[in-house]
Amino acid sequence: MKNRKPLVIGNLTARIPVIQGGMGVGISLSSLAGSVAACGGVGVISTAQIGWREADFCKNPLEANFRAMKKEILKARQISEGKGILGVNIMVATQHYKEYVKEAVKNGVDLIISGAGLPVDLPGLVQGSKTKIAPIISSLKSAKVLCKMWDRKYQTAPDLVVIEGPKAGGHLGFSREELETIDELGYDEVIRSVVKLVREYADKYKKKIPVAVAGGIFKSEDLDHALELGADGVQLGTRFVTTKECDASxxxxxxxxxxxxxxxxxxxxxxxxxxxxxxxxxxxxxxxxxxxxxxxxxxxxxxxxxxxxxxxxxxxxxxxxxxxxxxxxxxxxxxxxxxxxxxxxxxxxxxx
Structure with a gap:
């Protein structure tokens, strides 16, 4: 135990600087997310086709997904007993993306993490709520584009930034060619450059904007490495799958x-x-x-x-x-x- 600094996202605090990645369909639901939050981390529910078990999913997928989202958030809250931070992962590429975001806000989720595209309209969708927002980016270019757009259009900056590298699971923010040629040490420079950019916007808006590194995070030594690069925490998914609490079969x-x-x-x-x-x-x-x-x-x-x-x-x-x-x-x-x-x-x- 190294007594690392907590992960602070606005007025929210995760005692342990670990975000559990949102994994769909149905891998990270209330059991996993609630358990991670209960242990002092950031538990994340994946909203991707979250209502597949609902009786009317095939006929009314949107209504079924919204109903299931509400159930899973409520269950996760009960499991976490008010500890840690509870978030949802909503892919930008999701049909009815805006409606999913608004539904998550309506259900009082602490944090929305959003990738699979740039969530350019996310600040406007959560305006007036307490919900924090975090884009997932994979390059300095995408970070620059997003931060510039949020700054110009909404006069705001992210509450958290997740940098997802080439070793991540599921859909990836890289081309197949990039995945075959990208150098791990070279990607460390991407992380450093994004951290530097985020700090510039943090200074402008006079707020702390933590950065979490994702993709290939497996052991505590990976967290140490991320902290050395200037990050504030990590996001990991794969290792959480083989837990008793994971929602998968x-x-x-x-x-x-x-x-x-x-x-x-x-x-x-x-x-x-x-x-x-x-x-x-x-x-x-x-x-x-x-x-x-x-x-x-x-x-x-x-x-x-x-x-x-x-x-x-x-x-x-x-x-x-x-x-x-x-x-x-x-x-x-x-x-x-x-x-x-x-x-x-x-x-x-x-x-x-």
Whole structure:
């Protein structure tokens, strides 16, 4: 235990500078997020197709997702018992993005973390509320563009910035070529440059804007490295999957435990972005053939049901429910290092 400084986001304080990444569909819901917050971190619920278990999801996905979001936030609050910080992750590429943000605000969430595109309109959607906002960026260029736009249009700056590097899981903010050529030490310079930029806006608005590093974070030594680069904390997702509290099925968790380093691959998502996943029968199959789309779940704005090779909602739901042979298993680059089922408390103790 190193007694690191807490992560302070406006008037919110996480005793341990760890943000649990938002993982959908259904990987990080109330059990995981509430448990992380209860241990003094930032617990994050993924809103991506969060209502897939609702009876009317296929007919009314938007209403089902909003209903489930409210339930999960309430459950997470009960689990956390008022400790830590509770956030939601809402992808910018989500259909009805603005409505999702407003629904999260209405349900009193502490923090909205938003990536998969630049959340250029986010400040206007939370105006008048206590909800803090945090963009996910992957480059200095995107950080400059976003901060400049928020400054000019809304006269504000982020409350938190998450820098997500090339080792992250799920959809990635890099091209396939960048992922093949990017240098880890070179990316340290990206982190330093973004930290410097964020500090300039912090000075302008006379507020503290913490920076969290994400992508490949697995051990407490990774937090130490991020702090050395000038960051204030880290975000990790993959390691939280193999916890007792994670909302995924045991079959999903076992896929992580069984994964070898050579099983980690880059896939092309139907929504137009590269993603990192575990090589399995499903990934091999969709490389050979197009799977029929039974129905559209209205998930991502860039999706064209007539053209995509498979439905990403169906693939992710199959995975989280335990049908891993027909599911897409998103993961971080260090998934092969997961070797046991542990508890959220054990992980948080390591990082405090």
């Amino acid at each position: 045991m079959e999903y968790k076992q896929s992580y435990l069984d994964a070898r380093q050579e099983d980690v691959c880059i896939v092309q998502s139907p929504v137009g972005m590269p993603g990192r996943a575990i090589q399995n029968e499903f990934v091999q199959r969709v490389q050979r053939e197009k799977l029929p789309i039974r129905r559209c779940h209205h998930c991502i704005v860039t999706c064209s049901p007539k053209e995509i090779p498979y439905c990403i909602t169906d693939a992710l739901v199959n995975a989280v429910e335990g049908n891993t042979k027909e599911g897409l298993l998103f993961c971080g680059a260090n998934v092969w290092r997961c070797d046991r089922i542990e508890t959220v408390a054990e992980i948080m103790e390591e990082f405090q």
